[in-house]
Amino acid sequence: MDNITIKDIARALNLSTSTVSRALRDSYEINPETKRLVMEYAEEKHYRPNPIALSLKENRSLSIGVIVPEIANNYFSQTINGIEAAAYERGYHVVICQSQESYEREVDKVEHLAARRVDGLLLSLSSNTVDIEHLKSLHERGLPLVFFDRIPAEIDTHKVVADNHSGAFQATAHLLESGRRRIAHITSQPGLSITKERLSGYLAALEEYGVPFDENLVKYCSYTFDQVEDNLNALFALADPPDAFLTAADRLALRYYAGLQKRNTRIPEDVAFVGFSNLNVAELLNPPMSTILQPAFQMGQIAAGLLLDLIEKKPKSPVFQTVQLSTELHVRASSLPK
Amino acid sequence: MDNITIKDIARALNLSTSTVSRALRDSYEINPETKRLVMEYAEEKHYRPNPIALSLKENRSLSIGVIVPEIANNYFSQTINGIEAAAYERGYHVVICQSQESYEREVDKVEHLAARRVDGLLLSLSSNTVDIEHLKSLHERGLPLVFFDRIPAEIDTHKVVADNHSGAFQATAHLLESGRRRIAHITSQPGLSITKERLSGYLAALEEYGVPFDENLVKYCSYTFDQVEDNLNALFALADPPDAFLTAADRLALRYYAGLQKRNTRIPEDVAFVGFSNLNVAELLNPPMSTILQPAFQMGQIAAGLLLDLIEKKPKSPVFQTVQLSTELHVRASSLPK
DNA sequence: ATCGTTATCGGGAACGTTCCCGGCTTGGCA
DNA sequence: TGCCAAGCCGGGAACGTTCCCGATAACGAT
Numbered sequence: 001m002d003n004i005t006i007k008d009i010a011r012a013l014n015l016s017t018s019t020v021s022r023a024l025r026d027s028y029e030i031n032p033e034t035k036r037l038v039m040e041y042a043e044e045k046h047y048r049p050n051p052i053a054l055s056l057k058e059n060r061s062l063s064i065g066v067i068v069p070e071i072a073n074n075y076f077s078q079t080i081n082g083i084e085a086a087a088y089e090r091g092y093h094v095v096i097c098q099s100q101e102s103y104e105r106e107v108d109k110v111e112h113l114a115a116r117r118v119d120g121l122l123l124s125l126s127s128n129t130v131d132i133e134h135l136k137s138l139h140e141r142g143l144p145l146v147f148f149d150r151i152p153a154e155i156d157t158h159k160v161v162a163d164n165h166s167g168a169f170q171a172t173a174h175l176l177e178s179g180r181r182r183i184a185h186i187t188s189q190p191g192l193s194i195t196k197e198r199l200s201g202y203l204a205a206l207e208e209y210g211v212p213f214d215e216n217l218v219k220y221c222s223y224t225f226d227q228v229e230d231n232l233n234a235l236f237a238l239a240d241p242p243d244a245f246l247t248a249a250d251r252l253a254l255r256y257y258a259g260l261q262k263r264n265t266r267i268p269e270d271v272a273f274v275g276f277s278n279l280n281v282a283e284l285l286n287p288p289m290s291t292i293l294q295p296a297f298q299m300g301q302i303a304a305g306l307l308l309d310l311i312e313k314k315p316k317s318p319v320f321q322t323v324q325l326s327t328e329l330h331v332r333a334s335s336l337p338k
Numbered sequence: 339m340d341n342i343t344i345k346d347i348a349r350a351l352n353l354s355t356s357t358v359s360r361a362l363r364d365s366y367e368i369n370p371e372t373k374r375l376v377m378e379y380a381e382e383k384h385y386r387p388n389p390i391a392l393s394l395k396e397n398r399s400l401s402i403g404v405i406v407p408e409i410a411n412n413y414f415s416q417t418i419n420g421i422e423a424a425a426y427e428r429g430y431h432v433v434i435c436q437s438q439e440s441y442e443r444e445v446d447k448v449e450h451l452a453a454r455r456v457d458g459l460l461l462s463l464s465s466n467t468v469d470i471e472h473l474k475s476l477h478e479r480g481l482p483l484v485f486f487d488r489i490p491a492e493i494d495t496h497k498v499v500a501d502n503h504s505g506a507f508q509a510t511a512h513l514l515e516s517g518r519r520r521i522a523h524i525t526s527q528p529g530l531s532i533t534k535e536r537l538s539g540y541l542a543a544l545e546e547y548g549v550p551f552d553e554n555l556v557k558y559c560s561y562t563f564d565q566v567e568d569n570l571n572a573l574f575a576l577a578d579p580p581d582a583f584l585t586a587a588d589r590l591a592l593r594y595y596a597g598l599q600k601r602n603t604r605i606p607e608d609v610a611f612v613g614f615s616n617l618n619v620a621e622l623l624n625p626p627m628s629t630i631l632q633p634a635f636q637m638g639q640i641a642a643g644l645l646l647d648l649i650e651k652k653p654k655s656p657v658f659q660t661v662q663l664s665t666e667l668h669v670r671a672s673s674l675p676k
Numbered sequence: 677a678t679c680g681t682t683a684t685c686g687g688g689a690a691c692g693t694t695c696c697c698g699g700c701t702t703g704g705c706a
Numbered sequence: 707t708g709c710c711a712a713g714c715c716g717g718g719a720a721c722g723t724t725c726c727c728g729a730t731a732a733c734g735a736t
Contacts, residue, residue, distance in 0.1 A: 286624030
């Protein structure tokens with residue numbers, strides 16, 4: 001594991017490190033013959049510049065960090081692919097981390113990446129993150145930061161989100177139009193931005209169609225603690241039980257799909273079902289699941305692009321924007337009229 | 339982004355960097371009072387040691403690299419979770435990369451991680467990797483290396499795999515016992531270790547049950563190039579078409595499940611179906627898919643454990659082992675007898 | 677012959693740490 | 707009174723680069 005360094009080359013060719021360094025970067029002030037010698041020797045010995053030494057000197061790493069709650073989630077893995085595509089194109093490496101929906105892990109990862117001198121950070125908050133001081137101070141100290149999907153209100157920077165309000169509105173309207181009236185909304189932690197936006201879309205649709213809102217139909221779920229059965233039991237114990245479900249995430253959609261089937265509730269006969277989800281298997285489920293699809297890959301691309309812009313033209317402090325991408329409702333068998 | 343350094347502390351407290359350094363590491367030869375001063379000042383100013391400077395000096399990073407073909411694959415994301423669990427416990431960070439099933443990307447990622455001085459590398463080969471010189475030379479130069487799942491024969495180091503032979507054997511035997519005779523085997527690139535092992539299990543089962551092998555029933559698929567329809571057409575154009583499918587990966591299982599449904603082939607009436615897969619939705623598919631489940635999380639844990647052992651006791655050159663974990667056949671509706 | 681130019685190269689500081697050496701006070705003891 | 711050993715601390719090299727200054731030589735111009 002002892003790699004060859006510029007010093008080694010210098011010693012071997014009886015040159016100074018400065019000369020070797022310049023020869024390698026093809027500087028004009030080095031004799032072509034010397035350059036050739038250095039280049040050839042470097043090639044032969046597989047010289048690779050030490051990025052750590054460079055990072056130490058330049059205080060940057062030509063890499064960006066990504067922190068997502070979990071990668072075992074189609075939505076996030078698609079986003080990461082978009083990020084990688086954009087970063088790769090512009091010569092940056094991507095370091096991927098998971099917060100595992102844990103606040104402590106998130107803080108740990110953020111600090112680790114910052115200490116490792118990533119040139120910028122892309123992130124989607126963990127569902128248990130309430131305090132974002134760790135990010136705020138980093139941002140104030142000048143670390144370029146772009147949020148996507150689960151964004152905080154308190155930090156002013158670029159953000160990329162799906163149009164959650166309209167996605168939820170569309171889905172709810174679709175359910176209402178196919179004759180449902182008691183739509184259960186299974187959603188994420190109340191603190192998350194996506195939760196609020198989706199709830200507001202849901203409420204707006206109810207209002208538009210003159211259907212009264214019943215807060216008993218809204219269930220906030222932790223991703224980590226499993227209470228599917230309890231929630232379903234509570235919902236179906238209502239005097240007026242749900243005849244439709246609108247779920248807010250891949251994970252929730254699957255859990256409740258399974259939960260409903262376990263209690264032999266028929267979809268879509270007994271209840272209709274629509275999920276916010278980028279599951280690539282929605283079509284293959286039994287029955288095929290109606291989903292609100294988010295442009296995950298594109299979100300990643302855009303977020304990475306914004307971050308790299310931020311990184312590369314640091315001097316002028318930019319006007320931060322929030323990019324909102326539209327969602328697509330895919331109606332499948334799970335939400336057909338009864 | 340200007341972080342406080344030991345030098346800053348030294349200057350502020352009128353001490354030397356050596357003293358500050360020692361005070362921070364609680365050295366015995368520093369006056370308790372001085373220690374207190376330094377510690378408090380460091381705390382107040384949020385001093386964090388610069389890991390890059392440390393890496394440069396110590397030639398290590400307290401982090402390990404993981405390269406998988408793609409993270410949008412339940413099998414790999416579960417493995418990564420296992421790796422992270424094990425690494426976290428022992429104080430190491432994990433850097434995740436995707437080769438995207440591309441040889442060039444794999445080489446690039448490997449070199450990048452090595453240059454960044456990861457202390458070791460965990461990897462599962464891309465399906466397009468044939469030449470592994472890049473890994474061989476790294477390994478010879480002393481970089482600890484552990485392979486999992488898709489392993490090369492040419493490098494002697496720790497390896498962690500599922501018992502692919504017996505998994506395929508079990509699944510094939512199960513299909514044969516439920517009355518199938520023409521079992522199509524849809525599998526990965528022929529070069530991969532997992533492909534060979536699974537094929538051998540498939541063949542062994544055929545032989546045990548006295549069913550002749552027909553090479554027309556085996557289809558090798560690239561992950562990147564999509565030829566599902568062609569393959570299905572070819573298979574069903576056979577004089578004696580398949581009455582069962584054994585697929586070798588998450589991705590293939592889903593594609594062919596969808597492909598079969600598109601051509602209105604009934605499962606399990608017309609063909610039975612079993613897939614190597616860690617899909618968490620297998621139960622929810624239509625029909626629920628029989629799968630051969632691999633202990634992905636555990637594989638990650640074990641692989642990471644072996645790697646860390648390798649890293650931490652470098653001096654003695656160990657005896658390398660290949661850990662083989664057993665798979666589990668989960669029979670569901672897709673492979674019921676006709 | 678002297679001088680300014682150009683072409684080519686080397687020295688050394690700096691990035692943030694650690695650590696080897698060496699140095700200065702004390703104070704205790706002979 | 708003198709000496710040695712703690713106890714405590716600073717100087718500086720080293721890790722691999724880059725880059726700012728110089729430095730040296732040759733060479734044409736004055």
